[in-house]
Amino acid sequence: MRREEIRTGLIRAYAAAVADAMLPDAPLPSFSVDPPRDEAHGDFACNLAMLASARMGLPPRTVAKCLVQYLSPEAIVDLDRLEVAGPGFLNCFMRPGWLAPVVDEVLEAGSAYGRSEHGAGRRILVEFVSANPTGPLNVVNCRAAAFGDALVRCLKAVGYAAEAEYYVNDAGGQFRRLGQSLEARLRERRGEPAQIPDGGYPGEYLAELAAVYAQERGYQILDEPLEVREEHLGRFAVERILENQKRVLLQFGVHYEHFYRESVIRAERGPERVIDALRAAGRTMERDGALWLLSTAGGDNDDRVLQKSNGEFTYRVPDIAYHAGKFDRGYDRLIDVYGQDHHGEVPAVVLALEWLGYPVDRLEVLLTQMIRLIQGGREVKISKRGGTFISMEEFLTDVGVDAARFFFLMRTIDNHMDFDLDLARRPSQENPVYYVQYAHARICSILRGQDPSLSVEAPDCRLLAHPAEVALCRALGTFPDEVLAAAEGRAPHRLTLCARQVAERFHAFYVQCRVLGEAAEVARARLGLCRATQIVLQNCLALLGVSAPERM
RNA sequence: GCGCCCUUAGCUCAGCCCGGAUAGAGCGACUGACUACGGAUCAGUAGGUCGGGGGUUCAAAUCCUCCAGGGCGCACCA
Numbered sequence: 307m308r309r310e311e312i313r314t315g316l317i318r319a320y321a322a323a324v325a326d327a328m329l330p331d332a333p334l335p336s337f338s339v340d341p342p343r344d345e346a347h348g349d350f351a352c353n354l355a356m357l358a359s360a361r362m363g364l365p366p367r368t369v370a371k372c373l374v375q376y377l378s379p380e381a382i383v384d385l386d387r388l389e390v391a392g393p394g395f396l397n398c399f400m401r402p403g404w405l406a407p408v409v410d411e412v413l414e415a416g417s418a419y420g421r422s423e424h425g426a427g428r429r430i431l432v433e434f435v436s437a438n439p440t441g442p443l444n445v446v447n448c449r450a451a452a453f454g455d456a457l458v459r460c461l462k463a464v465g466y467a468a469e470a471e472y473y474v475n476d477a478g479g480q481f482r483r484l485g486q487s488l489e490a491r492l493r494e495r496r497g498e499p500a501q502i503p504d505g506g507y508p509g510e511y512l513a514e515l516a517a518v519y520a521q522e523r524g525y526q527i528l529d530e531p532l533e534v535r536e537e538h539l540g541r542f543a544v545e546r547i548l549e550n551q552k553r554v555l556l557q558f559g560v561h562y563e564h565f566y567r568e569s570v571i572r573a574e575r576g577p578e579r580v581i582d583a584l585r586a587a588g589r590t591m592e593r594d595g596a597l598w599l600l601s602t603a604g605g606d607n608d609d610r611v612l613q614k615s616n617g618e619f620t621y622r623v624p625d626i627a628y629h630a631g632k633f634d635r636g637y638d639r640l641i642d643v644y645g646q647d648h649h650g651e652v653p654a655v656v657l658a659l660e661w662l663g664y665p666v667d668r669l670e671v672l673l674t675q676m677i678r679l680i681q682g683g684r685e686v687k688i689s690k691r692g693g694t695f696i697s698m699e700e701f702l703t704d705v706g707v708d709a710a711r712f713f714f715l716m717r718t719i720d721n722h723m724d725f726d727l728d729l730a731r732r733p734s735q736e737n738p739v740y741y742v743q744y745a746h747a748r749i750c751s752i753l754r755g756q757d758p759s760l761s762v763e764a765p766d767c768r769l770l771a772h773p774a775e776v777a778l779c780r781a782l783g784t785f786p787d788e789v790l791a792a793a794e795g796r797a798p799h800r801l802t803l804c805a806r807q808v809a810e811r812f813h814a815f816y817v818q819c820r821v822l823g824e825a826a827e828v829a830r831a832r833l834g835l836c837r838a839t840q841i842v843l844q845n846c847l848a849l850l851g852v853s854a855p856e857r858m
Numbered sequence: 859g860c861g862c863c864c865u866u867a868g869c870u871c872a873g874c875c876c877g878g879a880u881a882g883a884g885c886g887a888c889u890g891a892c893u894a895c896g897g898a899u900c901a902g903u904a905g906g907u908c909g910g911g912g913g914u915u916c917a918a919a920u921c922c923u924c925c926a927g928g929g930c931g932c933a934c935c936a
Contacts, residue, residue, distance in 0.1 A: 338876085343879090343882080347879070351879085356878065360915090365916085366878095366916080391879075392878080392879040393878060395878080438936065440936090478935095478936075480935075480936055483935095505935070594934080596934050606861095608932075611933085611934050612934095614934040615934060621936045622936090645930090646862080646863065646930055646931080647931065648930095649861090650861075650862075650930085650931045650932060651936090653861095653862095673862085673863075675863070675930085676863095678929090716871075716872090716884090717871065718871090720863075720864080721863095721864070722863085722865095722928085722929065723871090724869095724870070726869095726870085729870095737885095738884065741884090741898075744896080744898050748898095748899085751895070751896055752896090754895095755895055795875085799872080800872090803872070810883095813900065814899095814900070816896095816899075816900085817891090817892095817900045817901085818900085820895065822894085822895045823894070857896090858898070
């Protein structure tokens with residue numbers, strides 16, 4: 307809105323000053339027009355003069371003063387005055403009431419407020435979680451789940467055709483050991499001596515699954531040949547476990563467009579094709595009976611095995627094939643969300659893709675840092691073997707979906723995170739999600755109490771001149787920018803800050819300005835502001851996947 | 859040992875990509891505020907060598923470099 311007018315006005319002033327030779331001819335730098343932190347610095351502050359001055363060899367303030375002279379103020383609606391301040395900022399002060407149209411804008415757009423067509427329908431595939439289907443989802447998967455899902459929501463909101471994908475490792479060595487583990491449990495159940503294989507899955511859930519299997523299908527499978535048993539039982543286990551994972555993800559509000567299976571990639575002979583192509587490209591070498599990817603040539607720490615001496619592919623081969631397939635499926639951009647513990651694998655996969663001729667600059671790998679669970683003031687060690695296992699489902703039941711999502715989304719993913727389980731299990735006001743939800747519930751309460759005879763049509767929002775009202779309008783006005791920044795910056799955590807700011811300003815407005823019982827025109831304007839705030843909170847929370855309750 | 863990531867207030871964290879004005883929140887602490895729309899609220903105070911040293915710059919939490927702490931990887935497992 308106004309910001310773009312200011313930007314355009316400044317670009318014109320810049321060109322005009324250069325044309326008149328009042329400023330040296332230098333390319334226009336990319337500059338910012340943003341609301342300054344300190345409101346005494348105006349409604350917008352611009353750093354153009356400071357950035358240009360370096361290229362022009364003039365003091366920043368001189369450039370700024372010149373730009374002011376060439377700027378046509380009438381091109382910027384509601385502009386009050388411009389000031390050159392500090393080291394050379396251009397501060398724009400708007401006339402009182404300039405923010406009022408925001409309320410009308412929000413009310414008119416409704417649930418579409420904050421959405422845009424910025425992405426122009428470009429296709430983005432976001433892969434996240436992709437935990438092995440060998441057991442229940444772990445609490446540590448929550449961070450990536452919340453992040454990936456919120457990111458997809460943000461991307462969709464700003465006009466991208468974004469899709470969420472979960473890669474299912476239902477083939478290979480781990481799959482086989484899963485089948486063997488289930489077989490051992492099944493034999494145990496029939497009273498035979500049996501042992502979970504090395505590297506297998508000793509978790510109790512497989513014993514339960516064995517009971518389910520026995521009840522549904524009996525024990526005949528145990529008389530079949532080894533290969534048939536492994537495949538059949540592995541398949542059974544994967545499908546049941548995956549079903550369970552899907553259910554928990556859905557409970558967490560996480561939606562996927564695709565569950566893409568490694569078995570499909572294997573069936574299409576993707577790994578063989580990858581190996582043939584890499585071999586043909588001269589990027590491989592036989593050594594010790596195995597086939598290696600010469601990834602050190604591309605800067606990786608080590609060469610990596612592609613095909614083991616026993617003829618099996620390492621997991622990274624189908625992984626490369628999977629990513630090649632993602633490119634082939636026609637996406638404009640691929641985003642992978644991986645845990646920090648997998649980062650070592652990234653360079654080899656990216657290199658292989660590059661050598662296969664894929665545009666790897668369109669692939670973004672985002673790494674989520676580890677979370678630490680704190681309980682009773684000490685860290686709870688989470689390891690797959692032996693350690694305390696906390697399933698995602700158990701965690702969500704403890705903490706609640708809203709608190710869990712909001713909490714994980716409050717942090718950027720590239721920071722370690724301490725999650726205090728005691729605190730999380732005891733929802734209290736310390737958890738900011740309640741603060742935001744309370745603001746929403748409060749608004750709903752006001753709207754329930756409004757005089758039904760009061761017309762809701764076209765309130766005069768210019769009446770909203772109280773500082774608390776202005777501050778709230780200002781926060782509502784930045785929401786579309788925040789959504790865009792959250793999507794483009796892969797930073798949905800910004801929206802938790804945004805939600806908190808809107809809630810904070812609403813609470814302040816609430817104690818300073820009465821809504822119900824005021825003179826009709828004022829009441830109408832304030833009710834409009836309340837409804838606009840309600841809409842922004844709803845839209846914001848929806849992008850985070852957090853509910854906006856009407857009562858608490 | 860090698861590689862990647864992290865270090866900002868008592869605690870948990872934004873800000874760093876793309877350098878700008880006095881480094882911001884929340885929680886905790888302390889002081890205040892209800893005869894009216896939900897006190898799960900509000901107003902205010904205290905609290906910082908931005909891990910440390912160099913460098914680049916008119917300007918560094920932000921860029922470069924060295925160092926120190928911590929995390930995670932470094933399988934013919936995934």
